[in-house]
Amino acid sequence: xxxxxxxxxxxxxxxxxxxxxxxxxxxxxxxxxxxxxxxxxxxxxxxxxxxxxxxxxxxxxxxxxxxxxxxxxxxxxxxxxxxxxxxxxxxxxxxxxxxxxxxxxxxxxxxxxxxxxxxxxxxxxxxxxxxxxxxxxxxxxxxxxxxxxxxxxxxxxxxxxxxxxxxxxxxxxxxxxxxxxxxxxxxxxxxxxxxxxxxxxxxxxxxxxxxxxxxxxxxxxxxxxxxxxxxxxxxxxxxxxxxxxxxxxxxxxxxxxxxxxxxxxxxxxxxxxxxxxxxxxxxxxxxxxxxxxxxxxxxxxxxxxxxxxxxxxxxxxxxxxxxxxxxxxxxxxxxxxxxxxxxxxxxxxxxxxxxxxxxxxxxxxxxxxxxxxxxxxxxxxxxxxxxxxxxxxxxxxxxxxxxxxxxxxxxxxxxxxxxxxxxxxxxxxxxxxxxxxxxxxxxxxxxxxxxxxxxxxxxxxxxxxxxxxxxxxxxxxxxxxxxxxxxxxxxxxxxxxxxxxxxxxxxxxxxxxxxxxxxxxxxxxxxxxxxxxxxxxxxxxxxxxxxxxxxxxxxxxxxxxxxxxxxxxxxxxxxxxxxxxxxxxxxxxxxxxxxxxxxxxxxxxxxxxxxxxxxxxxxxx
Amino acid sequence: xxxxxxxxxxxxxxxxxxxxxxxxxxxxxxxxxxxxxxxxxxxxxxxxxxxxxxxxxxxxxxxxxxxxxxxxxxxxxxxxxxxxxxxxxxxxxxxxxxxxxxxxxxxxxxxxxxxxxxxxxxxxxxxxxxxxxxxxxxxxxxxxxxxxxxxxxxxxxxxxxxxxxxxxxxxxxxxxxxxxxxxxxxxxxxxxxxxxxxxxxxxxxxxxxxxxxxxxxxxxxxxxxxxxxxxxxxxxxxxxxxxxxxxxxxxxxxxxxxxxxxxxxxxxxxxxxxxxxx
Numbered sequence: 001x002x003x004x005x006x007x008x009x010x011x012x013x014x015x016x017x018x019x020x021x022x023x024x025x026x027x028x029x030x031x032x033x034x035x036x037x038x039x040x041x042x043x044x045x046x047x048x049x050x051x052x053x054x055x056x057x058x059x060x061x062x063x064x065x066x067x068x069x070x071x072x073x074x075x076x077x078x079x080x081x082x083x084x085x086x087x088x089x090x091x092x093x094x095x096x097x098x099x100x101x102x103x104x105x106x107x108x109x110x111x112x113x114x115x116x117x118x119x120x121x122x123x124x125x126x127x128x129x130x131x132x133x134x135x136x137x138x139x140x141x142x143x144x145x146x147x148x149x150x151x152x153x154x155x156x157x158x159x160x161x162x163x164x165x166x167x168x169x170x171x172x173x174x175x176x177x178x179x180x181x182x183x184x185x186x187x188x189x190x191x192x193x194x195x196x197x198x199x200x201x202x203x204x205x206x207x208x209x210x211x212x213x214x215x216x217x218x219x220x221x222x223x224x225x226x227x228x229x230x231x232x233x234x235x236x237x238x239x240x241x242x243x244x245x246x247x248x249x250x251x252x253x254x255x256x257x258x259x260x261x262x263x264x265x266x267x268x269x270x271x272x273x274x275x276x277x278x279x280x281x282x283x284x285x286x287x288x289x290x291x292x293x294x295x296x297x298x299x300x301x302x303x304x305x306x307x308x309x310x311x312x313x314x315x316x317x318x319x320x321x322x323x324x325x326x327x328x329x330x331x332x333x334x335x336x337x338x339x340x341x342x343x344x345x346x347x348x349x350x351x352x353x354x355x356x357x358x359x360x361x362x363x364x365x366x367x368x369x370x371x372x373x374x375x376x377x378x379x380x381x382x383x384x385x386x387x388x389x390x391x392x393x394x395x396x397x398x399x400x401x402x403x404x405x406x407x408x409x410x411x412x413x414x415x416x417x418x419x420x421x422x423x424x425x426x427x428x429x430x431x432x433x434x435x436x437x438x439x440x441x442x443x444x445x446x447x448x449x450x451x452x453x454x455x456x457x458x459x460x461x462x463x464x465x466x467x468x469x470x471x472x473x474x475x476x477x478x479x480x481x482x483x484x485x486x487x488x489x490x491x492x493x494x495x496x497x498x499x500x501x502x503x504x505x506x507x508x509x510x511x512x513x514x515x516x517x518x519x520x521x522x523x524x525x526x527x528x529x530x531x532x533x534x535x536x537x538x539x540x541x542x543x544x545x546x547x548x549x550x551x552x553x554x555x556x557x558x559x560x561x562x563x564x565x566x567x568x569x570x571x572x573x574x575x576x577x578x579x580x581x582x583x584x585x586x587x588x589x590x591x592x593x594x595x596x597x598x599x600x601x602x603x604x605x606x607x608x609x610x611x612x613x614x615x616x617x618x619x620x621x
Numbered sequence: 622x623x624x625x626x627x628x629x630x631x632x633x634x635x636x637x638x639x640x641x642x643x644x645x646x647x648x649x650x651x652x653x654x655x656x657x658x659x660x661x662x663x664x665x666x667x668x669x670x671x672x673x674x675x676x677x678x679x680x681x682x683x684x685x686x687x688x689x690x691x692x693x694x695x696x697x698x699x700x701x702x703x704x705x706x707x708x709x710x711x712x713x714x715x716x717x718x719x720x721x722x723x724x725x726x727x728x729x730x731x732x733x734x735x736x737x738x739x740x741x742x743x744x745x746x747x748x749x750x751x752x753x754x755x756x757x758x759x760x761x762x763x764x765x766x767x768x769x770x771x772x773x774x775x776x777x778x779x780x781x782x783x784x785x786x787x788x789x790x791x792x793x794x795x796x797x798x799x800x801x802x803x804x805x806x807x808x809x810x811x812x813x814x815x816x817x818x819x820x821x822x823x824x825x826x827x828x829x830x831x832x833x834x835x836x837x838x839x840x841x842x843x844x845x846x847x848x849x850x851x852x853x854x855x856x857x858x859x860x861x862x863x864x865x866x867x868x869x870x871x872x873x874x875x876x877x878x879x880x881x882x883x884x885x886x887x888x889x890x891x892x893x894x895x896x897x898x899x
Contacts, residue, residue: 214720218782221678222734223707225700232733236724386801387772501666530665530828535872535888557802560874563881583878601803602876603831608855609813613658613838614820 053315060311063304070301074121081115085271094287104293107279113293119271120294124254124301127188131253132246134192139199140242144230146200147207157204161197169194170256174265182267184257191256199245206238240316247309251302258298273298330400331407332422346414347551348375348398348519353411355393355402364409368393369575371411377518380545380552382562382583384598385572391555394572395521397421398553399438400428415519434464437512441524443504447496454492457511464515479510483540502533509540516548523555538564559602563587571595624691624790624822625654625677631685632672646672648846649686654790659816659823661837661854663830663869668843670826674792677824678712679703690790708738708786715795717775721767727753727778728763734785752781756811773804780811784819793825797832809835830873834858842866864895 054060073080082101083089088109092099095106104113146157172194173180173187180186210216211234219229254273260266261274268275273294280291333356353371356364368390375381385391396402398413400420413420415436420428432438440446448456457476458469467475480488483506491499491507499507505525512520522541526534542565545552554566562569563583570580571594579592590596630650633643646669654660664670675681677688679698688696695706711734714720721730731752732745740748750760756777767775776796783791793812797805813836816823827833833840833854840857842850842865850863861867871888875881 214714214716215722217678217680218712218714218720218779219722219733220680221707221710221712222782222786223704223737224733225704228737232725233722236722386803531830532665532868532872535874535885538874539885558874559802559876560881563876563878564874564885587876587878598802599876601806603806603809603835605831605834605875608834608858609659609836609838611817613655613822614817 054312057311057315059307060315063308063311066300066304067308070121070297071125074118074125077115077118077122081112081118083112083115085111085116085119086269087111087115094283094290096287097289105287105289107276107290108283109279113276113290116271116276117273117293117297120273120276120297121301123184123270123272124257124298127184127257128250128253128305130185130188131192131195131256132249134189135195135199135249136242136246138193139196140203140235140238142196143200143203143238144207144234147204148211148226148230148234154204157200161200164194165197167194170259173256173260174263177265180266182265184261184266184270184272187260187266188253188257191253195249195252199242199249202241202245203238206241207234210234210237244309244312244316247305247312251305251309254298254305255302330397330402330421331404333407333409346374347377347416348373348553349412349414350374350394350398351412351414353394353397353413354409355390355397356407356409357405358407364407366409367575368397371572371575371577373570373577373580375519375551375553377551378545378549379568380554380566382566382569383553383555383572384557384559384562384569386557386598388574389572390575391572392523395523395553395555399432399436399521400425433460433517434515435517436519436521437515437517439505439508439512439520439522439525441527443501443508443528444496446508447504449496451495452492453494453496453499453507457492457507457514460511461514475514476510479514480507483507483510483513483544484536485510500533502529502537505529505533505537506540509537509544513544513548513550517550520545520550520552521555522552524557525554526561527556527558534561541565559587559599571598622656623653624656625824626689626692627652627673627677627686628689629686630673630676630683630688632669632676632681633684634681643684645684646846647676650843650846650848651686652841652848652851654822654824656789656822657816657820658838659825659836661833661840662824662826662843663828663833663840664843665828665869667845669846670828670843671794673843674712674794674824674826677790677792678710679706704737707734709789711783711786711788711791713776713779713783713791713793713796715798717772717779717799720779721775723767726764726766727758727770730767730778731763731782731785734782738786748785749781752784755784755815756781771804773800773808776800776804776808777811780808780815784815784821787819788821790822790824793823795827796825798827798829805832812836830858830869842869867891868895 054064082103088111089106090110092102092106092110092112094108095102095110097103097105099105102112102114104117106112107116142157142161146154169191173191176187176190180190216229216233219233224232258272258274258277261270261272262278263274264278276294277291277298280294283290350371350373353368354366355368356366359365367388371390371394373381373383373394383391383394393402393406397408398415398420400423402408408421411421415431420431447453454473454476457479458472461467461472461475462469465472477488477492480491485491485503485506491503496504525541526537529537538561541552544550554561556562566583568580568582569586570577571586571592572578573594579586579590579595586595587599590599628651630647631645632647633645636642636644650669650673652660652662652673662670662673672681676683679695683696687694690706690709695703698706728746728749731749732740732742735745735748736742746763749763753760753762758774758777758781762770762778767778770778779796796812797808800808809832812823812825815821823836825833825836837854839852840854841848842857842861842863844865850857850861850866857866858870861870868888868891871884871891875884
């Protein structure tokens with residue numbers, strides 16, 4: 001074969017975040033439609049560069065402009081200042097605002113406040129530069145080393161930085177005055193070191209996350225040295241948080257430098273906001289405005305830096321919080337005119353269902369397009385398709401648990417004659433868990449790790465059946481025995497992490513069938529399990545289905561599972577059902593070419609590889 | 622010629638907690654891979670199959686036994702010696718989404734192993750073109766980012782990266798498990814084509830017996846850290862001798878309702894006899 005047959009269409013183009021939460025079973029989950037949508041949106045927003053998004057953010061824009069203006073004024077000080085920073089004029093002592101040559105007045109020594117403000121900006125900029133760079137250089141280097149290398153290195157760096165963290169910062173700087181000889185540059189150098197543990201922590205944690213990524217392993221196997229891996233693969237990931245932290249570091253460096261100058265620590269020759277505030281403070285009752293100017297400047301600068309840091313965080317880390325799930329139910333674009341009447345004898349009747357996700361351009365991207373399917377009492381329907389075909393979305397819509405971004409744009413879902421679309425969560429509640437039950441793909445992530453298995457089940461049973469604690473407990477124990485758990489009491493008393501994945505799936509099945517539901521929706525219930533466990537779970541589902549006469553909607557990508565348990569099949573391809581029929585019909589005589597292609601892709605059971613290994617001396621490309 | 626020879630390999634991970642005893646996940650595993658052949662390694666989650674692959678790649682420390690590559694012991698090599706092996710042993714990982722650095726272009730990803738070996742930028746570029754063509758991707762893929770590709774295409778890129786230094790052995794760790802059915806078959810065929818063409822050997826790890834059957838010359842079955850069965854693919858995957866392999870074979874559902882009904886009955890019968898024996 002020469003050409004790749006998997007097409008890179010819009011919905012099958014998942015990004016790098018997809019598999020991050022699928023590690024628990026050691027097997028990689030197929031990307032879900034929801035994730036594909038989220039990734040697509042993120043991808044589109046990444047295409048608009050970070051810089052452009054930053055410029056579009058009003059908070060970032062305002063603060064950047066403010067800081068730039070202040071910085072340029074400071075740099076131009078030698079040109080636009082009217083006097084030298086320390087040029088004192090006895091006749092001008094405490095000159096009022098507006099005095100010719102002294103637009104903001106003069107201070108207690110007769111120095112021009114306007115000029116001193118400009119020169120103070122220079123001091124602040126240099127402080128920020130030294131403090132932040134030292135903190136970044138020390139913190140990032142140590143964080144990379146401490147996070148990437150082995151336990152001992154990590155332990156040593158950790159201990160060292162914890163020690164630095166215990167130093168009382170400002171006090172240290174004052175005590176070290178004899179060493180720094182009062183030069184604020186030297187003080188900021190030390191302060192940078194004192195600030196570095198914060199950066200170290202951020203970087204180390206990020207590195208710990210990245211270094212187990214498969215691409216880092218792949219780089220190692222490719223023969224890359226540690227330094228190259230750090231520089232090429234790891235440093236890139238930590239750049240965002242570092243940029244954010246830098247803004248805050250600049251702010252605190254300036255604040256501390258001013259604080260020290262206010263206290264009179266350091267050279268009195270250096271113009272700085274702190275020194276000016278101090279002098280204004282002494283004259284507060286004589287000329288209050290002397291205090292105002294430097295305080296205002298310092299306030300604007302530090303506030304801008306903090307706000308800029310926050311804006312950077314929003315842009316770089318995309319921290320727009322998702323709206324919380326509220327009780328209004330799923331979003332419906334145009335509620336159908338309810339024609340009422342329970343004329344339908346089918347248990348589940350989905351007509352023309354369409355579900356869409358908002359795309360980054362403000363439009364809607366349909367992931368389910370006019371799906372119709374029905375399910376009778378006691379029937380098992382397999383909903384089959386590849387990643388992104390919309391099969392899980394259809395199941396979720398039936399349960400009323402579509403994600404908030406999703407929107408039902410048309411169609412109807414009737415359960416026992418009742419329209420489910422447009423119901424609020426409160427109206428759905430009596431159905432969910434009682435009439436319609438659900439088994440998820442990842443059993444472990446559907447059990448709360450901080451509660452015992454038994455208490456979670458009891459809670460669910462009591463919520464749906466309204467029975468006493470004791471009755472519920474007995475019921476749950478009986479159910480656990482029914483789903484084939486050898487020692488129900490022990491499982492009842494276990495925490496989720498103490499039981500295996502197969503056991504967890506049995507527990508969830510026990511919970512799902514507790515209320516004898518009429519419809520069971522199983523979303524890839526065996527995909528995360530080993531084949532031997534899968535076979536047992538399928539046996540269990542089959543037995544329970546016959547016993548309770550449930551209808552089952554089984555979402556799966558595995559034709560073997562379908563052949564094992566289903567009565568009917570619906571094949572989905574990019575949001576549409578392309579073929580439905582009984583299991584026998586579809587396997588024996590598929591009509592749609594997509595179904596044929598899928599069935600043709602199944603690896604033949606009876607074909608073993610027969611060609612002999614290539615001779616070792618044979619050609620190498 | 623034996624390319625890779627693993628003898629009595631033991632791997633233990635440190636236990637949780639300060640004084641916890643280490644947990645041994647491989648209890649003396651032996652297998653060998655000859656030049657140009659595929660050895661399938663099949664087992665359930667937690668059986669230790671991935672750990673064998675990682676031990677061969679030098680990504681986990683071993684606690685016993687030896688791993689020889691072309692007769693030379695490769696356990697406990699220092700970093701420099703290990704890096705020298707990079708053009709001999711390569712890897713394709715399971716997850717095509719996390720095994721490619723999202724911020725590097727495909728061209729950078731593929732030329733990385735070449736540049737490390739001292740290839741000039743120009744040579745690397747032309748080699749990348751050949752590699753992309755070999756795995757069936759367009760040449761302009763080199764300037765694009767991983768996120769622009771589907772799962773199957775990403776796995777092709779990962780295969781191209783593994784092929785870049787012309788290795789003799791590629792450890793394939795569940796390389797098709799995360800792929801859709803139709804993609805999976807194509808990627809498997811690509812593996813076989815490349816092997817026929819270049820004579821590279823595969824240590825092919827999978828939980829899926831049908832995938833193993835499709836690609837392997839010989840198969841080793843791993844169960845809880847031990848190899849319980851080892852032999853030619855046709856024997857192990859159609860007439861297994863070990864009870865666990867028998868269970869594994871009958872547990873895999875077949876996409877044919879009638880055949881699956883028979884298999885289910887056979888599985889239940891087997892479980893009863895095995896249950897009676899134990």
